[in-house]
Amino acid sequence: MRAPAKINVYLGVGKPRPDGFHPLETVxxxxSLYDDVTVTSADEWSVTTVVDVPHVDGSSVPDDETNIAIRAGKALAAHHRLDDRAAAIEVRKSIPVAGGMAGGSADAAATLVALDRLWNLDTSDDELLALAAGLGSDVPFALVGGTATGTGRGEVVTRVEDNGAWWWVVVFDDEGLSTPSVYGAYDLLEGGGHDYRIRPQMLEAMRTPHRGVEIMVHLYNDLEDAAFSLRPELQTVAEVALECGAVYSLMSGSGPTILALADGADDARAIAGRLAERGYERTTVVHGPVAGAHVVAYS
Structure with a gap:
């Protein structure tokens, strides 16, 4: 299976709920940055992480049963009361770890679908989404893909019609950023959160054929200031991206990955080249929206 990275083209964060989680409204x-997951039936659960791209450091990814891919597999087996089933899971990572692009969530989503296919379980879409929501806020979207709104903690996903062609330069960071630390900084800066909502004009604009640059006025991330307060150099990256020709720069999720919005594929490649000249060589060009977790056939 292959599952995509996610970005948040809009992220609004509300005041913490009684359970400690922040309610979100996100788009x-x-x-087109993917992790590939291969599953094989086995006598016991195991996970192996393979990294062969320079922008990913897999050293912090657990190889025991705390890994979200194993948790996903166990959740699916438990749902079908298959206590005797287990699998060996191989994750080939291209999505950065702790980069705000939901790489772990992509792995969990791919594992759910892969094992469902391997074991011929015919789990319904609604059941898979419910299992995904129990694993993490971003896992349901990794199943759905495309463009979608997320509410609750982000786990309540509704597809959005998006007829746009978006091109981004992804600027990777050498050091991950803890999501809890960013939310903690956000609470200090904002005094516990504020009102937020997705602009209806943004969703309406997405329905008509567009280039992402045509609706950039709606792009927003509530967590940027908090992340920049913890890591001021990230704000510098965002500013340099603009100097290199990006029409807009945006942090992905809770960071630290910075996204540079480009006016088409050629423009994106040119921006990446200029960033490399400025010393930011760990970049890649991606487009969206793309499909969620799906089968990959190797020849």
Whole structure:
């Protein structure tokens, strides 16, 4: 299976709920940066992470049963009361770890679908989404893909018609950023959150054929200031991206990955080249929206 990275083209964060989670309103977009997951029936659960791209450091990914891919597999087996089933899971990562692009969530979503296919379980879409929501806020979207709104903690996903062609330069960071630390900084800066909502004009604009640059006025991330307060150099990256020709720069999720919006594929490649000249060589060009978790056939 292959599952895409996500970005948040809009992210509004509300005041913490009694359970400690922040309510969110977000617009997700799946982009063409993927993790590949291969599953094989086995006598016991195991996970192996393979990294062969320079922008990913897999050293912090657990190889025991705390790994979200194993948790996903166990949740699916438990749902079908298959206590005797287990699998060996191989995750080939291209999505950065702790980069705000939901790589772990992509792995969980791919594992759910892969094992469902491997074991011929015919789990319904609604059941898969419910299992995904129990694993993490971004996992349901990794199943759905495309462009979608997310509410609750982000786990209540509704597809959005998006007829746009979006091109981004993804600027990777050498060091991950803890999501809880960013939310903690956000609470300090905002005094516990504020009112937020997705602009209806944004969703309406997405329905008509467009280039992402044509609706950039709606792009927003509530967590940027908090992340920049913890890591001021990230704000510098965002500013340099604009100097290199990006029409807009945006942090992905809770960071630290910075996204540079380009006016088409050629423009994106040119921006990446200028960023490399400025010393930011760990970049890639992606487009969106793309499909959620799906089968990959290798020849």
């Amino acid at each position: 997700y977009q799946a982009v």
